[in-house]
Amino acid sequence: MLVDETGTAVSATAVTHTVVTTPLGPTTLVAHDGRLSALLMPSSKYAEVQGPFGERDDDGFGEVRTQLDEYFAGRRTAFDLPLALVGTPFQVRVWEGLLAIPYGQTWSYGQVAESIGLDPRTSSRAVGAANGRNRIAVVVPCHRVIGANGTLTGFAAGLDRKRFLLELEEGTPDLLF
Known part of the structure; x- marks a missing residue:
């Protein structure tokens, strides 16, 4: 299912x-009808199942580039982009x-489950699986989800990248790829 940022089902052309x-x-940035649908880092566990990526358009992602540059420079704490969420x-x-x-x-994962109205005792695993996909x-900050005991857990592009993103948001990044 493809939905826009309001949760409305849409079809992409x-x-x-x-x-x-x-x-x-x-x-790699991917868009469906101008709405960001993927941001895939190197070594992303699921990159090979994300396609098709469509035609290359190096001019059509200006606002995404700007907001990412601001985020990585520590000047942006929230993204304001049209999204196309592709999933169940x-x-x-x-x-x-x-x-x-x-x-x-x-x-x-339990806190995420609870925030969307689910029982964390029975939904944490399902939430974790969805988070991983x-x-x-x-932009959709799955890197901000950690284990119940405070440990870093799964990240499709690797725990080093997850750690970097968390440290960036704390103002203490010490690793570049």
Whole structure:
């Protein structure tokens, strides 16, 4: 299912992509009808199942590039971009819950479950699985979700990148890719 930022189901007609340079390495951006639908970092566990990426359009992602540059420079704490969330209704519900996690904070999978009206005792694993399938990392901040005991857990592009993003939001990044 493809939904826009309001949760309305839509069908996409134009899929485009570009590759941008970020502190995390070359990052592929994908858009459905001008709405960001994927932000894929190098070594992303799910990059190979994200396609098709459509035609390359290096001019069509100006606002995404600007906001990413501001985020990585420490000048942006929230993104304001049109999104196309591509997933099951449950996944989309979880990803929308991730958008509520404040910049610089972390939540457990149980806290995400609770924030979207689910029982954390029975839903944490399902929330974790949906979190791991998030295609719009950084913008939909799946990196802000950690284990209930405070440990860093799964991140499709690797724990080093997750740690970097969390440290960036704390103002203490010490690793570049």
